[in-house]
Amino acid sequence: MTSALKHRRRALVTGGAGLIGSHVADLLLREGWSVRILDNLEPNTHRRGRPAWLPAAAEFIEADIRERAATRAALDSIDVVFHQAAYGGYMPEISKYVHVNSFGTAQMLEIIREENLPVKKIVVASSQAVYSEGAARCPAHGLVFPPVRSLAQLGAGDFSVHCPHCGGATTPAATPEHAPVGGETVYAITKVDQERLVLTWGRQTGTPTVALRYSCTYGPRQSIFNPYTGVIAIFCTRLLNNLPPILYEDGLQTRDFSFVEDIARANLLAATTDRTISRRRKRSCAPEASCSG
Numbered sequence: 001m002t003s004a005l006k007h008r009r010r011a012l013v014t015g016g017a018g019l020i021g022s023h024v025a026d027l028l029l030r031e032g033w034s035v036r037i038l039d040n041l042e043p044n045t046h047r048r049g050r051p052a053w054l055p056a057a058a059e060f061i062e063a064d065i066r067e068r069a070a071t072r073a074a075l076d077s078i079d080v081v082f083h084q085a086a087y088g089g090y091m092p093e094i095s096k097y098v099h100v101n102s103f104g105t106a107q108m109l110e111i112i113r114e115e116n117l118p119v120k121k122i123v124v125a126s127s128q129a130v131y132s133e134g135a136a137r138c139p140a141h142g143l144v145f146p147p148v149r150s151l152a153q154l155g156a157g158d159f160s161v162h163c164p165h166c167g168g169a170t171t172p173a174a175t176p177e178h179a180p181v182g183g184e185t186v187y188a189i190t191k192v193d194q195e196r197l198v199l200t201w202g203r204q205t206g207t208p209t210v211a212l213r214y215s216c217t218y219g220p221r222q223s224i225f226n227p228y229t230g231v232i233a234i235f236c237t238r239l240l241n242n243l244p245p246i247l248y249e250d251g252l253q254t255r256d257f258s259f260v261e262d263i264a265r266a267n268l269l270a271a272t273t274d275r276t277i278s279r280r281r282k283r284s285c286a287p288e289a290s291c292s293g
């Protein structure tokens, strides 16, 4: 941790009423930070209004990240921004994703720069969604990055992931950070936008920035209302209602899950490590890779 951060640890957690943001806020408070939360209590997520877990010790601003004045006020005297607020999931409001995620992030960066605010670091929530299908292993071609499966393939009942070179069967493989970054859903496109905006801005202004590409996250406070809420909450809700969980495709698909408190700790580590400060991007990183600073 830099000495500057050690003495003035003031955090803004956007989306701090949500699953990940609220655990980030709790952890920061436990670690002695002062915490401000900006969250509009998006009705898709917070159908019952203000959640009980909002910590009394944090300052809470109920406002939309798209509101310029509210975002400006939220950024006042902040050292580190944990930018978690986003419109998530696979809903049809294309313009809302772009407006909340892309525009909201762009405007926040613009305010910090225009007003020369003393923000020392930004940690932005990106997503595994930027990797599309992710990596796979072909017996002939090794690690490959297959394109998203076509509707025609899925319609024909073939749910496997094929090698882009030989069309052969692949097995799932851990996706390395340098994997190609795309965006095959509107949500994913805006997550690519968010991380590129933040990392590019960081390089231009000399501000350390980090993008964390979370995997599927689960844990207490996960909204059961949001359709994006994740398969664990959906399975649990069905089981609690004496309904069997529904497995789509052939049931052989796999997902990696992360516990929310581990994600919160990753945010704290990213915020407090010096390894993201004033480093030029490594050559091996793809332009979009999360290694700015």
Ligand SMILES: NC(=O)c1ccc[n+]([C@@H]2O[C@H](COP(=O)([O-])OP(=O)(O)OC[C@H]3O[C@@H](n4cnc5c(N)ncnc54)[C@H](O)[C@@H]3O)[C@@H](O)[C@H]2O)c1
Binding pocket: 014, 015, 016, 017, 018, 019, 020, 021, 038, 039, 040, 041, 042, 043, 045, 046, 063, 064, 065, 066, 083, 084, 085, 086, 087, 088, 100, 104, 125, 126, 127, 128, 213, 214, 215, 216, 217, 218, 223, 226, 230
């Ligand atoms: N949960 C996951 O599995 C997962 C995976 C990858 C990435 N992410 C990313 O992590 C971040 C946090 O996700 P989460 O799972 O905690 O979601 P969440 O829905 O629980 O929390 C998001 C919070 O942002 C707030 N918000 C939404 N729109 C806003 C707006 N316009 N202005 C202000 N606040 C707004 C919501 O009210 C909510 O409290 C998001 O950026 C999401 O894209 C989550």
Ligand SMILES: [Zn+2]
Binding pocket: 138, 139, 140, 141, 142, 163, 164, 165, 166, 167, 168
């Ligand atoms: Zn192959």
